[in-house]
Structure formats: structure tokens, C-alpha cells
Amino acid sequence: xxxxxxxxxxxxxxxxxxxxxxxxxxxxxxxxxxxxxxxxxxxxxxxxxxxxxxxxxxxxxxxxxxxxxxxxxxxxxxxxxxxxxxxxxxxxxxxxxxxxxxxxxxxxxxxxxxxxxxxxxxxxxxxxxxxxxxxxxxxxxxxxxxxxxxxxxxxxxxxxxxxxxxxxxxxxxxxxxxxxxxxxxxxxxxxxxxxxxxxxxxxxxxxxxxxxxxxxxxxxxxxxxxxxxxxxxxxxxxxxxxxxxxxxxxxxxxxxxxxxxxxxxxxxxxxxxxxxxxxxxxxxxxxxxxxxxxxxxxxxxxxxxxxxxxxxxxxxxxxxxxxxxxxxxxxxxxxxxxxxxxxxxxxxxxxxxxxxxxxxxxxxxxxxxxxxxxxxxxxxxxxxxxxxxxxxxxxxxxxxxxxxxxxxxxxxxxxxxxxxxxxxxxxxxxxxxxxxxxxxxxxxxxxxxxxxxxxxxxxxxxxxxxxxxxxxxxxxxxxxxxxxxxx
Amino acid sequence: xxxxxxxxxxxxxxxxxxxxxxxxxxxxxxxxxxxxxxxxxxxxxxxxxxxxxxxxxxxxxxxxxxxxxxxxxxxxxxxxxxxxxxxxxxxxxxxxxxxxxxxxxxxxxxxxxxxxxxxxxxxxxxxxxxxxxxxxxxxxxxxxxxxxxxxxxxxxxxxxxxxxxxxxxxxxxxxxxxxxxxxxxxxxxxxxxxxxxxxxxxxxxxxxxxxxxxxxxxxxxxxxxxxxxxxxxxxxxxxxxxxxxxxxxxxxxxxxxxxxxxxxxxxxxxxxxxxxxxxxxxxxxxxxxxxxxxxxxxxxxxxxxxxxxxxxxxxxxxxxxxxxxxxxxxxxxxxxxxxxxxxxxxxxxxxxxxxxxxxxxxxxxxxxxxxxxxxxxxxxxxxxxxxxxxxxxxxxxxxxxxxxxxxxxxxxxxxxxxxxxxxxxxxxxxxxxxxxxxxxxxxxxxxxxxxxxxxxxxxxxxxxxxxxxxxxxxxx
Numbered sequence: 001x002x003x004x005x006x007x008x009x010x011x012x013x014x015x016x017x018x019x020x021x022x023x024x025x026x027x028x029x030x031x032x033x034x035x036x037x038x039x040x041x042x043x044x045x046x047x048x049x050x051x052x053x054x055x056x057x058x059x060x061x062x063x064x065x066x067x068x069x070x071x072x073x074x075x076x077x078x079x080x081x082x083x084x085x086x087x088x089x090x091x092x093x094x095x096x097x098x099x100x101x102x103x104x105x106x107x108x109x110x111x112x113x114x115x116x117x118x119x120x121x122x123x124x125x126x127x128x129x130x131x132x133x134x135x136x137x138x139x140x141x142x143x144x145x146x147x148x149x150x151x152x153x154x155x156x157x158x159x160x161x162x163x164x165x166x167x168x169x170x171x172x173x174x175x176x177x178x179x180x181x182x183x184x185x186x187x188x189x190x191x192x193x194x195x196x197x198x199x200x201x202x203x204x205x206x207x208x209x210x211x212x213x214x215x216x217x218x219x220x221x222x223x224x225x226x227x228x229x230x231x232x233x234x235x236x237x238x239x240x241x242x243x244x245x246x247x248x249x250x251x252x253x254x255x256x257x258x259x260x261x262x263x264x265x266x267x268x269x270x271x272x273x274x275x276x277x278x279x280x281x282x283x284x285x286x287x288x289x290x291x292x293x294x295x296x297x298x299x300x301x302x303x304x305x306x307x308x309x310x311x312x313x314x315x316x317x318x319x320x321x322x323x324x325x326x327x328x329x330x331x332x333x334x335x336x337x338x339x340x341x342x343x344x345x346x347x348x349x350x351x352x353x354x355x356x357x358x359x360x361x362x363x364x365x366x367x368x369x370x371x372x373x374x375x376x377x378x379x380x381x382x383x384x385x386x387x388x389x390x391x392x393x394x395x396x397x398x399x400x401x402x403x404x405x406x407x408x409x410x411x412x413x414x415x416x417x418x419x420x421x422x423x424x425x426x427x428x429x430x431x432x433x434x435x436x437x438x439x440x441x442x443x444x445x446x447x448x449x450x451x452x453x454x455x456x457x458x459x460x461x462x463x464x465x466x467x468x469x470x471x472x473x474x475x476x477x478x479x480x481x482x483x484x485x486x487x
Numbered sequence: 488x489x490x491x492x493x494x495x496x497x498x499x500x501x502x503x504x505x506x507x508x509x510x511x512x513x514x515x516x517x518x519x520x521x522x523x524x525x526x527x528x529x530x531x532x533x534x535x536x537x538x539x540x541x542x543x544x545x546x547x548x549x550x551x552x553x554x555x556x557x558x559x560x561x562x563x564x565x566x567x568x569x570x571x572x573x574x575x576x577x578x579x580x581x582x583x584x585x586x587x588x589x590x591x592x593x594x595x596x597x598x599x600x601x602x603x604x605x606x607x608x609x610x611x612x613x614x615x616x617x618x619x620x621x622x623x624x625x626x627x628x629x630x631x632x633x634x635x636x637x638x639x640x641x642x643x644x645x646x647x648x649x650x651x652x653x654x655x656x657x658x659x660x661x662x663x664x665x666x667x668x669x670x671x672x673x674x675x676x677x678x679x680x681x682x683x684x685x686x687x688x689x690x691x692x693x694x695x696x697x698x699x700x701x702x703x704x705x706x707x708x709x710x711x712x713x714x715x716x717x718x719x720x721x722x723x724x725x726x727x728x729x730x731x732x733x734x735x736x737x738x739x740x741x742x743x744x745x746x747x748x749x750x751x752x753x754x755x756x757x758x759x760x761x762x763x764x765x766x767x768x769x770x771x772x773x774x775x776x777x778x779x780x781x782x783x784x785x786x787x788x789x790x791x792x793x794x795x796x797x798x799x800x801x802x803x804x805x806x807x808x809x810x811x812x813x814x815x816x817x818x819x820x821x822x823x824x825x826x827x828x829x830x831x832x833x834x835x836x837x838x839x840x841x842x843x844x845x846x847x848x849x850x851x852x853x854x855x856x857x858x859x860x861x862x863x864x865x866x867x868x869x870x871x872x873x874x875x876x877x878x879x880x881x882x883x884x885x886x887x888x889x890x891x892x893x894x895x896x897x898x899x900x901x902x903x904x905x906x907x908x909x910x911x912x913x914x915x916x917x918x919x920x921x922x923x924x925x926x927x928x929x930x931x932x933x934x935x936x937x938x939x940x941x942x943x944x945x946x947x948x949x950x951x952x953x954x955x956x957x958x959x960x961x962x963x
Contacts, residue, residue, distance in 0.1 A: 083533040096532065103526050105533060202533040209763035237535050238765050315760055319567050322576030323530050343569075366567070366758035375760060 003028040008074050008169040008222040015062060015073035022055040022062070022073040022117065029075050029119060033166050036486050040142045042161035044080045045088045045121040051075065058115045070225050070248075072115030077167035079158050080121040081128055082213065083202035084108055087118070091204050092136035093126045095324045095331045095350030105202020106237065107171060107213050107230045114229045122170060123157030126352045127321065128178055128206040130154050131421050132414055135354040140411060143185060144484040145450055149408040152182030158216050159186040164486055169226055170216045175206050176309050177403070177428025179214045180440035184403035184453025187442045189470070189480060190216040191223045194461050195435035196241035198227075199234030205320040207313035208239075210432040219480060220441065220471040224248035227463060243461045251467040254475050257291035261456075261469070262396035264299035267427055273406045279444030279452040280402045283473065287400070290472050297395070301381075301388045302430065306422060308381035309429035310358075311365050311374050318362025324350065357418065382433050389434045389457075398466050399457040401427050403440045407450035427455070437463050441470045442479035451479070488726070489690040492718045493698075494647035494683055498660065500639050500670045501614060501678040502545045507635035508613050509536030509579070514637070516676050520619070520630035528635035530574030535764050538563075542637040543586070543768060545669040546611050547778050549639055550587030552663050552785060553606055558586050559770045563611075563762035568755050571629055572616040580640075582759045585610035586770075592663070593787075594655040597648060604656050605644040614638050633677075639669075645684065645695065650714040654707050657681060658809055662786045665811035665850075673850055674706055683714060686731070687721045696721070697731040701745055703738045713738040717745055789814065797827040803835050812849040816856055823860025826867070833863055837877055841884045854887040862890040874947060875899050902949045905957070912957050915941045926962060934958070 003025055006014060014020040030048060037043055061067035078084060081091045083101040085108075090096045108118065125135040133156025134140040141156045143149040144164035151160035155172030159182035162170050172179040174192035183190035191214045198213045205211060215226030228248040234240045263284060268277050284294045326332035326346025333345035351359070365374035392399055404424055414421035431438045436457055443454040458466035474480050507514055510527035527534045543561075550557050564582040587609035596602030614636040619628045641660065647653050661672035661679055672679040681704060686696035701717055704710045716738075721731050736745040784792070786808045793804040807813045813834060820830040838859070842849065862883060866876040871894055879899070882888045894900055902908055916923055919940060926933040941954050 081533075089532070091532075099532065101526075101531065101533065103531075103534075201535050204532040205764075207763075236537060238537050239535075239763075316763055319565055319577050319758070319760070322567060322569060323532070323574060325569075325576070327571070328529070328574065329531075339571075363758065366760055368756045368758075371758075371760075 004032060004165055006168070007218050008076075009070055009219070009225055011168055012069070012071045012074045012225075022059045023052070025073065026051055026055055026075055026117065026119065029167065033120070036164060037166055039147065039487060040144060040160055040164055040166070041139055042122055042141055042157045042164065042166050043077070043120040044090055044092060044123050044138050044157070047084075047087050047118060047120055050087065051117050051119045054112070054117050058117060061115055067115035069114035069116075069229060071169075071229065073117070074168060075117045075119045076111060077120050077122045077158060077161050077170040078108065078118055079124055079155050079170070079172045081124060081173060081204040081206075082107060082171060083204065084118060084121065087121065089121065089204065090138070091127045092124045092138055093351065093355065094137040095326075095346070096204075096329075097137070097331055099330050101202070103202065105213075106199035106234045108202065110230050111171075116229070119167070122155070122161055122167070125154035125156065125178075126355050127204070127317070128154040128173060128175055128211075129317070129354050129358050131177070131181055131424050132409070132411075133157060133160075133182070134411065134415055135352055137352055142411075143408050144486060145187065146408065146448075147487060148410060149450065150185065150411050150414075152185030152404070152408060154178040154182075155190075155216065156182045159183050159188055159190065162186070162188045162216050162218060163484060165483065168218070169222050171213055171226075171230070172216050173203055173211055173213050174432065175210045175212075176313060176432050177425050179216060180403045180428055180438060180453065180455055181425070183216055183440040184442075185408035185451065187451030187453075187479070187482065187484070188216060188218060189220055189223050189439065189441045189474075190214060191227055191463065191467070192431060192438045192440075193227060193231060193463060194243075194437045195432075196239055197231045197243060197246075197437070197461060197463070199237040199240045201234055201236040205316070207316040208320065209316060210309075210313060212432070220439070220467055220474050221248070221252055223439070224251045224467050246463055251464040252471050253468050254471040256287055256469050256472045259287075259292045259398070259465075259469060260396045261287055261292050261294045261398055261400050262297045262392055263294065263400050264302065264392075265296050266299050266302040267401035271405050271423070271426070272402060273446070275444075275446035276402050276404070276406060276452050279446075280400070280454050283443040283454050284400060286473060286476055287469070290476060292469070294400070295396070297392065299388055299392065301385050302426065304381045305385060305430045305433065306426055308378040308385065309425065309433060310361065310422060311378035312382065312433070314358045314362035315366050315375055316362070318359045318366070321351075321355065321359055326350065354418070385430055385433045386435070389430075389436055393459045398459075398462070398469060401455055401457070403427060403453040403455045407446045407448070407452055431455075431457055436460055437466060439466045439470045441473060442482075443473070443477070444479060445482075451482075490687045490718075490722050491690045491692070492648060492685065492687050492714070493645050493695060494653060494685045494714070495645035496641075496643045496647065496653065496656065497682040497684070498641040498643075498657070499680045500641065500664055500672060502542060502637040502639060503668070503670050504539055504541045504545065504637055506539055508539050508542050508611070508637035509635055512635065516673075516678070518632055520628070520632060523632040524634070528574075529631050530576075536579060538765055538768070539637065542611055543770070544778065545637075546586045546609065546639055547770065547775060548667050548782070549641075549664065549669055550590060550609055551775065551779050551782060552667050553587070553590040553592055553609070553641075553660070555587035555590030555606060555609060557770060557775050558584050558588060559772075560584065561586050561768040561770065563765045564759050565762050567758045570615070571627070572618050572634070574616070574631060574634060578613055578615065579762050579765070580612035581610035583761070592656055592659050594652050594659065596652070602652070604646045604652070607642045607644050609639055609641045612638050612640060650711045653683065653714060654711055657707060657710070659786065662809050662811065666783055666785055666814075668783075671850060681710060683710065683717075685714065685717050685721070687718055687725065696725075697733050699731065699733065700735045701738050702735060702748070705740065709738065709740045712740065712743060713745060716743065720745070793827075797821075799827060799831050803831050806839075807831065807834060810849040812852060816852070816859060819856040820860040820863065823857060824863045824867070826863065829863050829867065830860070833859060833880075837880050838884070841881065845884075852884070854883050855889075858883045858887070858890055865890055865894060869903070869950070870894065870900055872901055872947070872950060875901075899948065902945060905953070908945065908949050908953060909957055909961070911944050912941050912954065912961055915944055916961060923962065934962075937962075
């Protein structure tokens, strides 16, 4: 089997059996990246030298059987907002264009410990703010299925790279849908884990109470294996939680017999594209045929999700992004004559439009006199959203719905209409607000041949259940095997 | 018109935990700039704060010692402001749920009776870095060593009516903080800082006047002077028919004046919101009880015990128990001498004189704690006389010498051999024929002169009574 045809788990097995060397795996991927990434721009930075150096150590570890993880020796791409020691971490922002962290994110430490090899840093919306990867200061990533279309965002580079086969697996981050939505647009699988199950240490913060790192892969199995590696309590992150060890093996039984699945009517009502709705309802039929009970229910709180999300996310963002002042690291304006100008010009020139918009929004909702009207209300909405999921989970084991109201949009369309872009997050942001896990998996194509994704939303720390269901669906369908033809 | 001064205090105290509030860097004062710094306390992208549990413990201990209610469901909040000494551009503090509330400290009121100064709240927060202005290079440099050193902010109600009350409160508060081991309260090192909110109103009025906030007082004396200055300034303004402007003022102790820093209009909007990186902290009843039970003897209790059990005068005990450093020295000295009265007398007399003469605070004494007791034993056993003792104490205080060793090396021990003393006095008599004759002729001053000469010849090392006795004998 061709290296580039293998899933991450298959490649791991091939490396372990000696069929493929770690170096051969790197050669194959770097060769393909060199050939195609000029067109798709998935990567901001490639770390070829570091990867080949690591490959030697990893090969030794595999040969001596000290590295036993199913993904040992497998190359991986990392979203460019996850800190990698001695490798540029830019958040696709001019303001961090030269930032080289002297530390690794905990997830990177864990990947390396498992014997995985970081091959590059993947493009994203600037500071993860956006749903198209067009707000990147390094230029947009293109959707492998249609180069005129966006890959989604903010983890657009990660999802597009996996979809195009320029990475066998990747890490993304999801604050309001940033893993799931690009996975849906690019036809790959991704997991937004329960808040607190994966350490955020080393993830450059956008909205701290919502951010969560998660895996992106070609299959549910790849995501489960990656999640097993990166999840678990971390002493460096006070918000990471103790929970029973996640076992990928247990999550891959692929059995949904007797599982109760609820679909919120509000998720398939007004505003959803016909083809998307059809694909999701077809998926529901598939689940029924596999022995699950599927039922519609009401979740009227959905209408508050977007405003609550943007208030909370922007409030935290404006605070998190205040530290970028052009003094200690990152971009410093060359046109400043004094300290004050250094601050103002570095920030004015260093941040892009969308980031500035959210900084201003955040400062506005936190200002004295407005705090109660906006932020305080958003916190109340958050409580209600958590409550409505809690109620749903009393009746259902998981919730099924579309990831996004549409398939991938044409490039440039949403940049001119930010509100339209925000509304595209309607089905994903609730999951972050509630802190629950959700897996996004391919469930069809629209009439133009663009992938459609569904999401299965689980109870807190219910990754095992939702991955199981996604695996059952995957076993019964072949959407995940379809790959775009690259140009 | 008679005016009343109304004041409230905001006291910031640095906690003496070994490590910072959100990372493992050292909290030690001094150190080359930017050597106690890591990616967390310098606010590098992607890093997260991890709460030092000892900070919570110290805060609860402080709350218990100052009669506060302990908040059992705690949260941190973000206070956003942009300043070069704050690398994250926000300070992690507590706004909505401070860890301690509704306490008090007792001081002596204007009429001499005890008066409670109410504590509104105590909250935990992180300190900022330090800016160093280099006038030579005309630039400002940042030292992040202090960034993330844990602080407690202790906010009083506006209960103070005089500078004396303020200073007594601060003395008592810092004594308590030192006793319970949560802070060393060194004002010059900035580990205790007090901002004074002050307004004046016609005596008898219920309404508060417009207040100002004064910062940058580095000693109790400076606080006293600053209060006097500010009260007079406000009274003069009001008596001239002008208005007091609500503002923050900076005290310049050298010039003895305060200068306006910023007015209410320039006040920052801190845009507080709940800190998302630190989960809520729950404090159990058992946790509080455990701390309550482990509470060391506090200043008031110690004072009473010194008076009742050791029979020390009230004034002396007040001074000694006012500083944990004096308490430690006193208790060590008693342990060595088994003589509380002498121990207290030496501390109140000779040691205080040395502290005053050299403008040294008790916390900055640098000699071995045992030295004072050893020295008192040398005096009480007659090995050296009291006068020599005082001189040796000076050497102990300044150079941390070992008293016994110093006495021996400098040959300061008393001459106790009567024969030797007699020989010296005989020589004095032989050399002072004139005075001897005068004495014998009835001039008593001549005897004093001969004693003086004898003591000088003995280099002060013989017991005065012994010298007097022998001289008398020899003169017949």
C-alpha cells in the first residue's frame, strides 16, 4: 500500500512492522507538500530539519520497542496557534510573525512522547478568529475540493491538509466550531473534546473559557488514537480535569444498537441549505438502520447562542490579546518615534481587520455601564444553554445535527459580510458554551460535490460514546473514503 | 470651624511564600533584574497561571487572624490595564468574591478606649514588575522579578479619625502578619504598602467629604506626615471656599508635599471579568478549622502573657510584642538567661538605643539571636561589668561578633583577683601623694579622684565596689 494512501493508524502499524521507515513516511509527505502546498497553502511553516532529526530518534525507539503508541513514527501537522519549541508559532498574525516560543505546548510534549513527528505549522484564521481561514496574514488556504472555495476555519489549514493528503493527521483548536466546521467543509473527521479534557497549556489563547485543542484525521480511529495521546489532566493547566482514562480501543466498537439520538428541530429549521439538511436526515436514517433510536426535539435556546458566544469570546479575546505590544516579542512597527507610538502602530499594523473588530467588540461589552447589559447577560445565556443540553441528555445519549448551515462558501464572500460569517457558527458555538464534546464526520456531498458534515454531540467526557456512534456510521458508509483530486 | 478627618486604608502586603502565585519562580527580594522570571510570569503567549495553594492558605490564615469571615466559594477576576510593568496587560485579582470579608483590628480610639477598625475585605492578587528609570541613558527598563509575587490587599472601612489610629492599625496589622508568618512586612522593600484615602468634614457632620487617595509612603513616619499635610491641604481649600478634587496623589517625603497624579476623570475602566484560566476554589469548613487550630499566639495574647506570667511592665511588652523580630530575640534571650526582666531591660534600654541611633528597624537586625542572652549571662555572672557589656553589645549589633570570644580576644574580662587589684591600687596611692594627703586632710572629692585613677589603671575591668573597698582599706 502506498504510504500516502494509509490512514495515520495504518501508517503507524506499517512503521511498527518495519514495512515503512519513519524517514520514508517523512519523504512521502514532504514530497507531496512540496508539490501541492504552493496551490493550497495549508502550511505556514515546515520544520523539515527538525522532523528528520527527530525521525532518527523515533526510529530507534520503535526498533527497540520503547515507543509502543499506535501512532509512533507518524508525522503530524500542528495548527499554528499551538506553541512548538524553537519553531515559529505565528497564529497566522503579523503581530507574531517572528515569534519562536522557548517551550512546547503540553499536547506537543505528549505527541512527541508518543513518538509522533511534527512536520509543520498549519494555517488558520488570524488568532483563530474567523470561519474561512481568509483572515490569515499569510494568505488564505484553499479548499482541496474546489480551489475557489474556502476550507472553513479557523483550523482551515489543518482540515485542508488532511483532506488533500498533505498531512496524515493534524491538531486543530475549536473555540466556536474551528475544528468541526473546516472538517465538514473539507470532508474529514475531527473531534472537539470536552472542555478540560485536553490541556490548553501552550495554546495561544483566543477565548480561554471556550478554547479546546482536538484531533483531525481521515477516520474516527485516527482521531480516537490521537485523542488518547493528547488527553488527560495536566498540572500546568488549572482548568484541565481529572477524568477516567480514555481508551481508543473502547471507543471504536462501532455499535449504536439501542443508542438514543436526539435531533434539535432548531438545527434543521430556517436558514439551513437543503442539501445539508438532507444529508443529515439521511444520516439519521442510517443510524436508525443500525439500531439507534432517533427522535426530533425542541431546543429553542439556539437563537441566543450566537450573541452569547460572540460576547463571551470577544470579551476574553480583547483581554488575551492586550499583551501584544511590540516590545518583548513579535512585530514592532518601524515607524514609531516613541513608546506610545510603538504600542499604537505595532498593534494597528500587526493585527488584521477581524481581530481588531473582535478586540473592539470585547472592550465594548466589558466597559463599565455595558457590562451588565452584555457580558452578564451572556453568562446567563451560557447557564441556560448548559441547562438545555443537560435536559437533552436526560432523554438522549447524544445529539445529532449539521455542523454548518451550508457547505464551503466561495472565497471572499463572508469577508465582506462578517455577520453572515458569524451566523454560520450557529450549530457549533453552543457546544463550546456548554463545554461538551462533539465529533464532526463526513455524511454526504451537496449537488456541487462539496462535502457535508454532521456532528454528534455528547455528554461531558462522553467522547467514547460519540466516537463509537461516528465509527458505526463510518463503517456503514463510504463518505470518509472519498478524496478530492488535487490540482 | 472644627474639622474631622476621615480615612480608610488599602494595604498591600507581599506574601512570603517561596514561589510566586502562578508559577514556580522564586519570590525572593533583590536578585539581578529578570532572573526570577519564566514564561508564565512574563506572560508569554499560550502560558497559563497555576494557583499556588499556599497563597490561599496564607490568605485564610490572615482572615482568621483579623476576625474575618472566610469566603468558601472563591473566584479570581481579571483587572485589565495596559502598563509596561504588567506583561499580560491584566492583573489576576479578586473583585466579586474576595477571600475574606467583614473583619476588624482593634486600636486605641481618641478617648483612650479600644476602637474597632473594620476590615471591608481581603483579596488575593499578583504583584506587577518594577520600572527602573535610567536618567543617564534616558530610558526606562523593566524588571519582572516582582511580577507574580503574591499580594494580599487588605481594605479597611473609612473608620480612622487620626494619624495615630492609622499608625497603630498598621503596626498591629504588620505585627499580626509577621506573627502568622505570611509576610515579613518590610516597608522599605515594598512588602507592605499602604494607600490612604482621606477626606475631611465639619465635626458632627454625617456626610463624607470628597476624598483623595495618597500613595508612595515608605514608612510609618511618612504616613503620619502625609496625613497631616493632606488634611491641612483639604481644610485650607474648604476654608477658602474652594473644592477638593477627587484624585490620586503621590507623596514626596523629601519635599514633604503631595502632588496630584491623576484625577477621577482619568480613572481607568478596568473592565473586570471572571478569570477563565483559574477554576473556582472551594474552601471547606475543615480547612478553615485546621488553620484556626494551628494559629500561633497573636500579639495581644502574647502581651497579656508577658505581663501576667513574666511580670513585665505593660509599656515594655507593648514595644516587644509589636515586632515578631523583637519577640523572637526576647524569647531566645529568656531561654538562654532564664531571666525575663533582665532580657526585657537590655532590649528596652541598650538595644533600643542602638536601633534608634542607627535608624535600624528590628527586622533588619543582623546579629546572631543567641548573642544577647550570652552577653547578659557574661554580665550577670560578673565576667564583665555592665559598662563593658554595653560596649560589647555595640560590637555584637554592628559586627555580629561572638560576645564570649570578643571579651576574651580583647581581654575585657573583669579582674577578680583581689591581690592583683590591691597591687594596682597601691601603685596609684604611691603616684598620687598629693591627693592622698588631701583625703587624709578631710577632702572627700580626693577619694573620688583616687577611685577614678584606680579604675583607669584597671582599665575598667574591676568591680567598682571592690575597688572602693580596697582603696578605703589601704588609705586607712
